[in-house]
Amino acid sequence: MAKPLVQMALDSLDFDQTVALATTVAPHVDILEIGTPCIKYNGIKLLETLRAKFPNNKILVDLKTMDAGFYEAEPFYKAGADIVTVLGTADIGTIKGVIDVANKYGKKAQVDLINVTDKAARTKEVAKLGAHIIGVHTGLDQQAAGQTPFADLNLVSSLNLGVDISVAGGVKATTAKQVVDAGATIVVAGAAIYGAADPAAAAAEISAAAKGTQSSGGLFGWLKKLFS
Numbered sequence: 644m645a646k647p648l649v650q651m652a653l654d655s656l657d658f659d660q661t662v663a664l665a666t667t668v669a670p671h672v673d674i675l676e677i678g679t680p681c682i683k684y685n686g687i688k689l690l691e692t693l694r695a696k697f698p699n700n701k702i703l704v705d706l707k708t709m710d711a712g713f714y715e716a717e718p719f720y721k722a723g724a725d726i727v728t729v730l731g732t733a734d735i736g737t738i739k740g741v742i743d744v745a746n747k748y749g750k751k752a753q754v755d756l757i758n759v760t761d762k763a764a765r766t767k768e769v770a771k772l773g774a775h776i777i778g779v780h781t782g783l784d785q786q787a788a789g790q791t792p793f794a795d796l797n798l799v800s801s802l803n804l805g806v807d808i809s810v811a812g813g814v815k816a817t818t819a820k821q822v823v824d825a826g827a828t829i830v831v832a833g834a835a836i837y838g839a840a841d842p843a844a845a846a847a848e849i850s851a852a853a854k855g856t857q858s859s860g861g862l863f864g865w866l867k868k869l870f871s
């Protein structure tokens with residue numbers, strides 16, 4: 644089985660801070676995600692900048708599209724996005740639009756299950772439509788209310804639909820392996836990386852945990868072990 648991919652969610656609003664954080668973290672992750680607040684605030688120029696600076700990382704633009712799927716997503720695929728997200732609560736025509744435009748550019752569409760009531764039914768429906776990735780997602784506001792993505796992950800994973808499953812919602816080094824064991828093929832971490840004292844070390848630690856590779860964690864890991 645292929646190793647899972649690790650994705651870092653860039654959720655700052657500040658353009659330069661986002662580029663600086665991406666520079667620090669890019670060597671340790673597979674996918675750079677431009678988070679929803681970040682892309683809304685900074686626009687497509689940020690995608691163009693990251694695309695030019697990070698040719699070896701995939702880039703996900705978290706548009707969370709709710710209408711006009713093809714029309715809204717197309718410029719982002721054109722500008723180099725590898726994955727664009729569409730809301731699972733959107734009209735099926737909107738979801739199909741993003742899948743169609745992803746296919747037009749040889750890229751991927753991710754359907755985000757945030758706030759979808761019948762997650763099993765919608766997952767089956769969009770998988771049949773050709774969705775490339777299902778996003779199991781406990782949003783920041785839901786996390787603040789104490790929710791986690793694990794039950795939803797088990798549900799989606801148990802459907803065995805053969806599509807990639809991305810998991811986001813407070814994932815950290817201590818839970819990265821748990822989400823992979825439960826069926827995630829893409830592990831997303833935002834706050835656990837950008838909120839760490841050493842984001843590069845935190846990203847490396849999460850990657851090692853998700854992929855099951857050995858990592859001393861460098862100086863950060865050594866200090867952590869010493870004081871734990």
Ligand SMILES: O=C([C@H](O)CO)[C@H](O)[C@H](O)COP(=O)(O)O
Nearest residue numbers: 652679811812813814832833834
């Ligand atoms: O998608 C996200 C959120 O809805 C804001 O757009 C976050 O990027 C995602 O939840 C990952 O961040 P963490 O939950 O902090 O790991």
